[in-house]
Each structure stands twice: as C-alpha cells, then as structure tokens.
Amino acid sequence: MQIVKKKVTLKNYGEKHKINIGLFGDIHWDDIAFSKRAWKEGLKRWKKYPDQSGLICVGDVLSFSNTNTRKRLLAAFDDSTQGEEARDIIGNYVKMVSGDFVKSIRPVKDMLWGFVQGNHSWEFPDGSTIDERISDILKTDYADGVMILILLLSVENRQTVNQFNIVIHHGYGSSSASTPGGSINNRSKKNAFFANANIIASGHDHTLSVTPERPRLFISPTGNINELHSWSCATGSFVNSYRAGKAGYVEKAFMPPTSLGFVEFDIWLERENTDKRDRQFVKSQGKVIQLNPEPIIPA
Numbered sequence: 001m002q003i004v005k006k007k008v009t010l011k012n013y014g015e016k017h018k019i020n021i022g023l024f025g026d027i028h029w030d031d032i033a034f035s036k037r038a039w040k041e042g043l044k045r046w047k048k049y050p051d052q053s054g055l056i057c058v059g060d061v062l063s064f065s066n067t068n069t070r071k072r073l074l075a076a077f078d079d080s081t082q083g084e085e086a087r088d089i090i091g092n093y094v095k096m097v098s099g100d101f102v103k104s105i106r107p108v109k110d111m112l113w114g115f116v117q118g119n120h121s122w123e124f125p126d127g128s129t130i131d132e133r134i135s136d137i138l139k140t141d142y143a144d145g146v147m148i149l150i151l152l153l154s155v156e157n158r159q160t161v162n163q164f165n166i167v168i169h170h171g172y173g174s175s176s177a178s179t180p181g182g183s184i185n186n187r188s189k190k191n192a193f194f195a196n197a198n199i200i201a202s203g204h205d206h207t208l209s210v211t212p213e214r215p216r217l218f219i220s221p222t223g224n225i226n227e228l229h230s231w232s233c234a235t236g237s238f239v240n241s242y243r244a245g246k247a248g249y250v251e252k253a254f255m256p257p258t259s260l261g262f263v264e265f266d267i268w269l270e271r272e273n274t275d276k277r278d279r280q281f282v283k284s285q286g287k288v289i290q291l292n293p294e295p296i297i298p299a
Contacts, residue, residue, distance in 0.1 A: 001143065002144075007152045025235050028060060043105070150165055187202060187209075
C-alpha cells in the first residue's frame, strides 16, 4: 500500500475556485484496439484543467503482458539456455513502446499524481515493472497494490485544513461487468472497506461509471453530526473494442463493448459561517467523460 499526501491551497471558497481530478486507466497503448482518437481527446481536456489539478493512472498502460502470460514467459526463460537473451529482447521492446506513451503524456506531466500497477505489466530482471519505470521517469508516485491519496485542502490566508481521501486500485479477478449493475455493485462492496474514503476508484473491467453512495454519518468531537459523502467509480478505458479491420480480443470473445473514457471530479471548499459555528467543508461532484472512438468505415 502506498499512502500519498498532497497539499492543495485554493484561492477562495466556492465552485469557481475548484480543482479537477481525472482518474483514467486501461490504456493498452500497444494494443491493436487502442483508440488514438479517444486518447487525444482526453489529453486535450486534461490540458484545460485548473492549476493544482491532478491525474491518476489506474493501471494497464500497456497490454503486454497479462499476469498469466508473464508468468509462463518468465518460467520458459528460466528453463532455456537462451532465456536471458530472449528476455532482453522483450525488455527492449517494452521500453520502446512505453517510451512512446511517456512522450505522449509529457504535456500533462506536472498534473500526474500517481500510477497504480495493473495486471498487464512486464517485469524486468531487477524485479521492477514497466508501470513502475514509467512512474519513475515521470517523477510521480507509484503503488503496486492500493494507493491512498490524501488531499489536504485549504484556502489562502486560512489555517483550517480539510482532508479528502481517495482510494485507488486497478481491480482484480474475473469481471462482473456483463451487466452495468454487476460492475457497480462490485465497487460499492469495496467502498465499505474504508470508513472515511470519499472516492473509491478501480478499473480492470473497462466499464465507466460514477456512483454516489449513501451518506455516512459521523459524530464530530464537538457533538455535531455530519455527513460523509462517498463515490464509487469505474474508470473506463481507451480500448475501441469493435473496430474496422482486424478483430481484437474483445470482439473475438464476443464480449460486451468496452467503455471509452475516464472519470472526472470537481473538488472545492465551501464555508458555513453562522452564529453557532464557522466551518469549512469539501464539496465534490463526479462525472464520466465519454470519449469518441474511431468511426467504423466499411472496406
């Protein structure tokens, strides 16, 4: 588990002084079904985010290789007299492909708050993964399991700080995404793991959703009863599953189409100043950003 703290100082109260947080993943940059059009559309939007906004990658930058394939390949290399050479060749290929991704995302490098390892990730001889190396190159945080991002929000010239907690995991195991409800229910169950998480986000099944959970009540040290608002999110993908030309994995398996897009949050501070108390609190508004695939043009 990786715990990351970020201090964000807003200019003032109110929605017009918000920041944005983009949660994206399942890019599969090297896949035949990777949508360049959707990726460019996402980058264009991220570049317009307000100052101090952040982006978090929820894993699977590349398709090569999934967990089972990686284990079989590494086992085969160990049994081969030329295994070391073969591993070097594959490692160089992965570096080349990931280098193209790094070049593409550099325009929003300063917004990157972290990368989470997915189930598609190549492992190098030193034990590092390609996700980890990309994170190092871009000088951002990395988690090989759960990342907990703690936002410490304040307003200029005020000492009060509010905490906003985001829990990110790539997702794991067989998908419940044959119906929208299966994907949402799976994430809602995970949300209950953390008593004071404001956002739970995961990918893996290539679905896209933002679901407000029922508020949780908590009692403050002064005896006030406040509500904690929480969201459960599926962070979409950049895989155009049904496309013109050669079929990809989703089409061959006749699986449900993947959801192109990512999740976006507006985060800001409000102030309630009455005769009884003066307090500031965090407001959040989540939404899905649906992206457009390449058009299917008959030959």
